[in-house]
Amino acid sequence: MADTAMSGNGTTAGDDPLQTAVWRLRSRACWADAAALLQPVTAAAALQRTALLVERCLYTEQGWPEAEDALRTAEALAHGDDERGAAACERGYLAYAATLHGVRDRADEARAALGRAAALIPPGAEDRALLDFRRGLLAENLAHSPQSARAAYRRAHAGATAHSDPLLLSFTWRHLAGLALRDGELAEARHGFAESLRIREELGYLVGTAPALASLADAEVEPEASRLREEARRLHRLLGGVPTWLERQLSPPAASA
Numbered sequence: 001m002a003d004t005a006m007s008g009n010g011t012t013a014g015d016d017p018l019q020t021a022v023w024r025l026r027s028r029a030c031w032a033d034a035a036a037l038l039q040p041v042t043a044a045a046a047l048q049r050t051a052l053l054v055e056r057c058l059y060t061e062q063g064w065p066e067a068e069d070a071l072r073t074a075e076a077l078a079h080g081d082d083e084r085g086a087a088a089c090e091r092g093y094l095a096y097a098a099t100l101h102g103v104r105d106r107a108d109e110a111r112a113a114l115g116r117a118a119a120l121i122p123p124g125a126e127d128r129a130l131l132d133f134r135r136g137l138l139a140e141n142l143a144h145s146p147q148s149a150r151a152a153y154r155r156a157h158a159g160a161t162a163h164s165d166p167l168l169l170s171f172t173w174r175h176l177a178g179l180a181l182r183d184g185e186l187a188e189a190r191h192g193f194a195e196s197l198r199i200r201e202e203l204g205y206l207v208g209t210a211p212a213l214a215s216l217a218d219a220e221v222e223p224e225a226s227r228l229r230e231e232a233r234r235l236h237r238l239l240g241g242v243p244t245w246l247e248r249q250l251s252p253p254a255a256s257a
Contacts, residue, residue: 022052029207029242031056032063035070043083046074050090058097059207059243067094082127085120088113089131096138101245107142114138129159129168136175150179170199170208174215181219190219207242210235214249 015023018037025034031052040046053067071090078087092113095106114135121127136152139145157172159165177192193216200208210232217228233250241247 022048024204026052026055027203027205027207029059029239031059032066040070040073040077043074043077043079043087046070046077047083047086047090050074050087054090054094054097057094058100061101061103061244064098064103081120082125085117085131086127088117088120089127089134092117092138093134096134096142100141107138110138110142124159124162126159126163126165129156129163129165132156132159133168133171133175140175140179146179146182150176153179166199167203167205170196170203170205170212173199174212177219178215186219190216193219206235207239210239210250211243211246214246 022034022037025031025037035049035052038045038049038052040049050067050070050073053063053070056063057067071087071094074090075084075087078084092110095110095113098104099107099110114131117131118135121131132152133156136149136156139152140149153172153176157169157176160168160172173192174196177189177196180192181189193212197209197212197216199205200212213228213232213235217225217232220228229250232246236242236246236250
């Protein structure tokens, strides 16, 4: 299952206290509490609030109406191309999440919205890396085109590097590693998963650490693989079973009759 990415703020000392509080809540799976700290009176605040609530949908499979309401507010407040592009990126991502989780097939809406975002956000812009990553997710999980996904993830990886976005880098490392694992490139997969885990631990991104541990376990041999999965299970329980989709990956195989 693909996880999500939203460019992080408040992750380093000296950041705005509000952003630090939002980050701490978000990283501990408290998206609704984080969103409540943001008053959607500007396009930037409305977009950040939307991104939090969309991420909650992907991780918990709940909160769809609240995310839709927040998105409509963000779209109404967006004026310039950058704001309209960011809003379109969130609409595409929400439609992707709904399709991925089987809530409703909104694949066409997702493609159209991300295409609209691509027309508004120029290559090299800071928001373009996140957009490229999300287009990679669509290619991998809805279009089932690993080649297109790899190209999009690589563009996102380069953009995240250029704009010093470590959280997004943790996602691009993880998803490029996932494609490498699918191709049997174990050393490359292990390296990418390990980098993703390292970044998430350094940032304190607790809600993303269990998926990173589980992914690295898939590329490791015993007994390290079992140790990593047990640590992922512990964190998963600590966060109340979030992300919901990780339960299937961590469940031990049923005993044969």
